[in-house]
Amino acid sequence: MADFRSAAMLARALRFLLKSLPSLFLLALALGGGWVLASRMLLTEAEREGRHRAEMHAANLGATLEQYRYLPYVLALNQDILNLLADPRNPRRVEALNRYLEQVNRQSRTSALFIVNVDGIALASSNWMSPYSFVGNSYAFRPYFQQALAGQSGSFYGIGSTSREPGYFLSWPVLSGRRVVGVAVVKVSLAPLEAAWRKGAEPVLVSDRHGVAFLSANPDWKFATWQPLPPAVRRQIDATRQYLGAKLHPFALLQPHAGWREQAWLAPDSERKLLAGRYLQIRQTLPQTGWTLTLLVDMHGRNLTLLAIMSTLLASGLGLLTLWHYWRLRLRRLRERLAAQQALQQAHDQLERKVAERTRDLALSNTQLSAEIRERIQTENSLRITRGQLAEASKLAALGQMAAGVAHEINQPLAALRAFADNAVTLLQRGRPDAASDNLGQISQLVERIAHITRDLKTFARRHRGPLGQTNPLAALRDTLTLLQPALRDARVELELDLPPRCPNIACDAIGLEQVFTNLLGNAIDAMRPQADGRLEISLLHKAGMLEFRLRDHGPGVADADLPHLFEPFYSTKPRGQGLGLGLAIVQEIVEQSGGRIEAGNHPDGGACFIINWPCEST
Missing domain, CATH: 3.90.20 (Hemagglutinin Ectodomain; Chain B)
Structure with a gap:
C-alpha cells in the first residue's frame, strides 16, 4: 500500500513538472535575458570607472617622468662639465664636479646624475662616494647614450648594470659648439610610485613596447611578459642589458572568448604566482614613452552583486509560479471532487x-x-x-x-x-x-x-583404499630413484636434484607414494627416450605447512589439446599398445586421497611440469 501511494505521488509530481515546463521555460528565458542585460551593465560601469582610474594613474606616471625631463638639458649647459670633458684627467675638476652632481641629486631627489664622455665612460657621478659608483664604468651599450651621442634627447628604462637598481634614464648631449663632446644622464627611481600602487586596492602594472612588465603593484609580476618574446627581441634586450638576464616568463593569461571584451582570468603559474580570480583589463597607452599601463579591475564583488540580483529574481519568479500552480491545483481539486461523486x-x-x-x-x-x-x-x-x-x-x-x-x-x-x-x-x-x-x-x-x-x-x-600412514616423501623418492636407475641410464637421462637434507612426513602409505613417484618419473623417462640426451629436474620444498614436489622434464611437453584430459582414465598420449592411460589417473587418486593436489602443465622453456602440494607436519 505504501509503495502504491509513493508511485501515485511520483506520478502526480511528474505530471506537475510536465505542465510546468512552459512556465519554467519562460522564467528561464526571462532570467537569461536579465542576466545578460545586468552583466553588460555591470561590465560597462566597471569599464567606465576603470578607464577613469587608469587615465589618472597614467597621468600621474607621465607627470612624474616629465618633471625630470629638463634636468639633463640644464646639466649639459654647465661650463664645469664642458671643462671636465675638455680636461678629463684634472683631479680637481673631477672632484668639484662630483660634489656638484651630488648636491644637485640631493636637491632634485633623483636616483643618480652622471657625465659620460663620447666613449661611453662615466667621468663624474653623484654617487662617486658609493661602493656602486658609476665613475669609470662604460655605458656605451645603453640606448640613452647612443641617442644623445646622435644629438637627440634620450630616455630608457632598465636595471642599472652597476647598482642593480631599476630606474628611468634621461639623457642630453653636451655640445661644444655644434660638436657632441659628452652626455649628461639623469636616473630617476620609480620605486615610490610602485609603493603607492601597492597601497591601493587595484593591481596596476606598466609594460614596455615589447610587452615586458617592469613596474607593478605586485613584485611577483615584474619582468613577466604578456606573450612569449620573439628571439630577435630577446637578443635586443640582452644586448642593451635592459633587464640584466631576467627570465621574462609569460603571464598565465586565459581569454575565454571575444564576447567578454577585455575580460580575462589571471591564474597561478609555476614561475609567477598571479592573483587568482576574474579581472577586467583596462589598458592606457603613454604616448611619450610607448609604454602601456594596465589596470586590473576586480569583478568579484560585482559578480556577487549580479548573483544576488539574479537570486532575488529567481526566488520571486519561482514564488509567482508556485502561487499560480497552487491556484490551478485548487480549481482542479474542486472539479475532481464533483466528478468523483458522479463516478462513485x-x-x-x-x-x-x-x-x-x-x-x-x-x-x-x-x-x-x-x-x-x-x-x-x-x-x-x-x-x-x-x-x-x-x-x-x-x-x-x-x-x-x-x-x-x-x-x-x-x-x-x-x-x-x-x-x-x-x-x-x-x-x-x-x-x-x-x-x-x-x-x-x-x-x-x-x-x-x-x-x-x-x-x-x-x-x-x-581406487587405492589402503590405510593412510605417515610416510617420509624424501625416503620414498630416494627408493624410487634407486629403482629407476637402470631406466635412467638406458634412456641417457641426467638428474638434477634439489632436495633438502630432511623433510616432514605426509599422510600417505609408502607403497602408494612410491607408485606416485614411479608413474611420474617413468612417464618423464619415456617422453625423453627418443632424444639423444635428456635432463630431469626434481625438487622438494617445505613452506607454510605445505610440502611441494616439483618435477620437470626436458622432453617435447604435453600438447595443449591433451592437457585437460591427462588425468582421465584410459586417456593416453602414448602410441597405441604402450599403455592403458591409467597411470596418471591412479596418481591423482592417491594424491587426493592423501589430502594433496596435483597440477600439470608445460614449462615456459619447454618440457612437461608436474607439481604436487601436500599438507604436512611442522618440522
Missing part, C-alpha cells in the same frame, strides 16, 4: 457486474491451472525417466570404451603368445630346444605384460 455511483453499479464476471473467470482459470499442473507432473516424470536412461547409456559408453581399450591392449600380446607357442611346438618337433627356449622366454614376457595390464585395471578399480 457509476463505479458501484459496474462493480456488481464485474464481481459476477470475475467469479466466472476465476472458476475457469482454476480449471485450466489444475490441468496444467497435471501436465507438468507428467512431463517431470518423463524427464526423470529420460535422465536415467541417459545415465545408463553414458555408463555403457564408458564401459565400451574401457572394454575396447583393454581388448586392444590384451589382444596384441595374446596373438603374439599364440604365435610364439606354435613356434615353440614346431621347434621342439624339429629338435631345436634352444630356439624353443627363446620362444618360451618371449611367452613369459608377454604373460607378464598381460599381468601388468590386469594389475593396472585392478589398482584403478579399487
Whole structure:
C-alpha cells in the first residue's frame, strides 16, 4: 500500500513538472535575458570607472617622468662639465664636479646624475662616494647614450648594470659648439610610485613596447611578459642589458572568448604566482614613452552583486509560479471532487457486474491451472525417466570404451603368445630346444605384460583404499630413484636434484607414494627416450605447512589439446599398445586421497611440469 501511494505521488509530481515546463521555460528565458542585460551593465560601469582610474594613474606616471625631463638639458649647459670633458684627467675638476652632481641629486631627489664622455665612460657621478659608483664604468651599450651621442634627447628604462637598481634614464648631449663632446644622464627611481600602487586596492602594472612588465603593484609580476618574446627581441634586450638576464616568463593569461571584451582570468603559474580570480583589463597607452599601463579591475564583488540580483529574481519568479500552480491545483481539486461523486455511483453499479464476471473467470482459470499442473507432473516424470536412461547409456559408453581399450591392449600380446607357442611346438618337433627356449622366454614376457595390464585395471578399480600412514616423501623418492636407475641410464637421462637434507612426513602409505613417484618419473623417462640426451629436474620444498614436489622434464611437453584430459582414465598420449592411460589417473587418486593436489602443465622453456602440494607436519 505504501509503495502504491509513493508511485501515485511520483506520478502526480511528474505530471506537475510536465505542465510546468512552459512556465519554467519562460522564467528561464526571462532570467537569461536579465542576466545578460545586468552583466553588460555591470561590465560597462566597471569599464567606465576603470578607464577613469587608469587615465589618472597614467597621468600621474607621465607627470612624474616629465618633471625630470629638463634636468639633463640644464646639466649639459654647465661650463664645469664642458671643462671636465675638455680636461678629463684634472683631479680637481673631477672632484668639484662630483660634489656638484651630488648636491644637485640631493636637491632634485633623483636616483643618480652622471657625465659620460663620447666613449661611453662615466667621468663624474653623484654617487662617486658609493661602493656602486658609476665613475669609470662604460655605458656605451645603453640606448640613452647612443641617442644623445646622435644629438637627440634620450630616455630608457632598465636595471642599472652597476647598482642593480631599476630606474628611468634621461639623457642630453653636451655640445661644444655644434660638436657632441659628452652626455649628461639623469636616473630617476620609480620605486615610490610602485609603493603607492601597492597601497591601493587595484593591481596596476606598466609594460614596455615589447610587452615586458617592469613596474607593478605586485613584485611577483615584474619582468613577466604578456606573450612569449620573439628571439630577435630577446637578443635586443640582452644586448642593451635592459633587464640584466631576467627570465621574462609569460603571464598565465586565459581569454575565454571575444564576447567578454577585455575580460580575462589571471591564474597561478609555476614561475609567477598571479592573483587568482576574474579581472577586467583596462589598458592606457603613454604616448611619450610607448609604454602601456594596465589596470586590473576586480569583478568579484560585482559578480556577487549580479548573483544576488539574479537570486532575488529567481526566488520571486519561482514564488509567482508556485502561487499560480497552487491556484490551478485548487480549481482542479474542486472539479475532481464533483466528478468523483458522479463516478462513485457509476463505479458501484459496474462493480456488481464485474464481481459476477470475475467469479466466472476465476472458476475457469482454476480449471485450466489444475490441468496444467497435471501436465507438468507428467512431463517431470518423463524427464526423470529420460535422465536415467541417459545415465545408463553414458555408463555403457564408458564401459565400451574401457572394454575396447583393454581388448586392444590384451589382444596384441595374446596373438603374439599364440604365435610364439606354435613356434615353440614346431621347434621342439624339429629338435631345436634352444630356439624353443627363446620362444618360451618371449611367452613369459608377454604373460607378464598381460599381468601388468590386469594389475593396472585392478589398482584403478579399487581406487587405492589402503590405510593412510605417515610416510617420509624424501625416503620414498630416494627408493624410487634407486629403482629407476637402470631406466635412467638406458634412456641417457641426467638428474638434477634439489632436495633438502630432511623433510616432514605426509599422510600417505609408502607403497602408494612410491607408485606416485614411479608413474611420474617413468612417464618423464619415456617422453625423453627418443632424444639423444635428456635432463630431469626434481625438487622438494617445505613452506607454510605445505610440502611441494616439483618435477620437470626436458622432453617435447604435453600438447595443449591433451592437457585437460591427462588425468582421465584410459586417456593416453602414448602410441597405441604402450599403455592403458591409467597411470596418471591412479596418481591423482592417491594424491587426493592423501589430502594433496596435483597440477600439470608445460614449462615456459619447454618440457612437461608436474607439481604436487601436500599438507604436512611442522618440522
